[in-house]
Amino acid sequence: MKDFKILEIKQNVFDDNNRQADELREQLKKEKTFLLNLMSSPGSGKTTTLTRTIQALKDEFRIGIMEADIDSDVDAKTIAETGVKVIQLHTGGMCHLDADMTKQGLEGLGTQEIDLAILENVGNLVCPAEFDTGAIKNAMILSVPEGDDKPLKYPLMFSIVDVLLINKIDVLEYFDFDLEACKERVKKLNPNVKIIAISARTGEGLEEWADWLRTTVKEWKEKED
Amino acid sequence: MHELSVLFEIVKQVELVAKKNEVEHIETLILQIGELSSMIPHYMKKLYPAAIEGTILADSRLEIEVIPANGLCKDCRQVFNLIKEKGTCPTCQSKSFELLSGKEFMIKEILCS
Numbered sequence: 001m002k003d004f005k006i007l008e009i010k011q012n013v014f015d016d017n018n019r020q021a022d023e024l025r026e027q028l029k030k031e032k033t034f035l036l037n038l039m040s041s042p043g044s045g046k047t048t049t050l051t052r053t054i055q056a057l058k059d060e061f062r063i064g065i066m067e068a069d070i071d072s073d074v075d076a077k078t079i080a081e082t083g084v085k086v087i088q089l090h091t092g093g094m095c096h097l098d099a100d101m102t103k104q105g106l107e108g109l110g111t112q113e114i115d116l117a118i119l120e121n122v123g124n125l126v127c128p129a130e131f132d133t134g135a136i137k138n139a140m141i142l143s144v145p146e147g148d149d150k151p152l153k154y155p156l157m158f159s160i161v162d163v164l165l166i167n168k169i170d171v172l173e174y175f176d177f178d179l180e181a182c183k184e185r186v187k188k189l190n191p192n193v194k195i196i197a198i199s200a201r202t203g204e205g206l207e208e209w210a211d212w213l214r215t216t217v218k219e220w221k222e223k224e225d
Numbered sequence: 226m227h228e229l230s231v232l233f234e235i236v237k238q239v240e241l242v243a244k245k246n247e248v249e250h251i252e253t254l255i256l257q258i259g260e261l262s263s264m265i266p267h268y269m270k271k272l273y274p275a276a277i278e279g280t281i282l283a284d285s286r287l288e289i290e291v292i293p294a295n296g297l298c299k300d301c302r303q304v305f306n307l308i309k310e311k312g313t314c315p316t317c318q319s320k321s322f323e324l325l326s327g328k329e330f331m332i333k334e335i336l337c338s
């Protein structure tokens with residue numbers, strides 16, 4: 001029998017990433033580039049909402065988009081049609097983006113020429129919640145067909161976001177989605193979250209969302225001046 | 226596949242420590258996972274062999290210590306398990322508590338040579 005020694009490590013698995021995320025936020029401050037991390041389940045409407053958001057804000061901000069699909073560039077092509085800068089990140093099959101990958105993505109985007117960078121994270125409600133990307137604000141989309149019980153099933157995600165968009169409200173009547181009950185569940189987990197009901201299809205609520213984003217970016221920039 | 230990407234992250238961190246300490250062979254990796262963490266020990270164990278293939282951890286064993294989700298009752302100071310008691314103090318029925326443990330996700334130590 002061989003002799004083994006014990007090597008104590010005592011290291012929080014997320015520490016490394018959290019540190020890199022803080023460094024990235026510092027860097028973004030200096031470069032005056034606001035980074036929004038957008039998360040959701042697959043198909044809840046991230047790309048459609050982004051397209052609308054770009055249309056609403058592209059005259060005010062120089063926007064750059066990072067698409068983090070696991071292995072396709074369909075979304076990047078859709079976004080490219082809006083005329084803003086977009087890059088495809090390769091997550092190598094990973095189910096989330098960490099701060100290091102986000103930083104590389106931003107380098108690819110070239111932050112000097114970007115005021116507002118938006119990251120479309122991998123479609124998934126678990127992993128992205130646990131890895132801080134270094135974003136200034138975190139947004140999440142929950143769509144009506146997914147059900148109003150999602151806050152109960154994925155509490156971490158709902159508790160870390162700054163803003164929640166409840167999308168596809170144009171189809172509310174076909175689903176037993178209780179909007180008020182859902183909002184209440186989310187507020188219980190996260191009293192400070194901003195909740196906006198939208199339809200990326202009809203455009204309902206998108207003005208309020210664009211206003212929130214515009215104000216948040218401006219306030220952040222002024223704070224750093 | 227949440228657990229798999231997290232395992233890759235762990236392997237990366239252990240490799241760094243091993244290199245720094247001139248470790249040649251790792252027999253066992255010991256993790257501490259809180260009951261409230263989203264990591265499921267059962268899946269971690271299942272995916273472990275795939276995550277360590279071709280790394281310094283190849284052929285090592287994974288051991289997981291589960292840390293209980295304990296709360297301290299703010300009203301009567303009783304310590305109780307939050308999951309078992311569903312967040313309510315078994316002594317005074319209060320729902321207000323301070324979280325003492327259960328959110329950990331730590332690389333505790335390795336047995337190595």
Ligand SMILES: Nc1nc2c(ncn2[C@@H]2O[C@H](COP(=O)(O)OP(=O)(O)OP(=O)(O)O)[C@@H](O)[C@H]2O)c(=O)[nH]1
Pocket residue numbers: 040041042043044045046047048049075123167168169170171198199200201202
């Ligand atoms: N009815 C309705 N459909 C919508 C709405 N928003 C998006 N969709 C549809 O939902 C589907 C998925 O939308 P995407 O924008 O591709 O969703 P996504 O979150 O980017 O999807 P992934 O990147 O694949 O995870 C598409 O068929 C959209 O047309 C909405 O507000 N109402």
Ligand SMILES: [Mg+2]
Pocket residue numbers: 046047048075120
């Ligand atoms: Mg998409």
Ligand SMILES: [Zn+2]
Pocket residue numbers: 298299300301302303314315316317318319
């Ligand atoms: Zn009590």
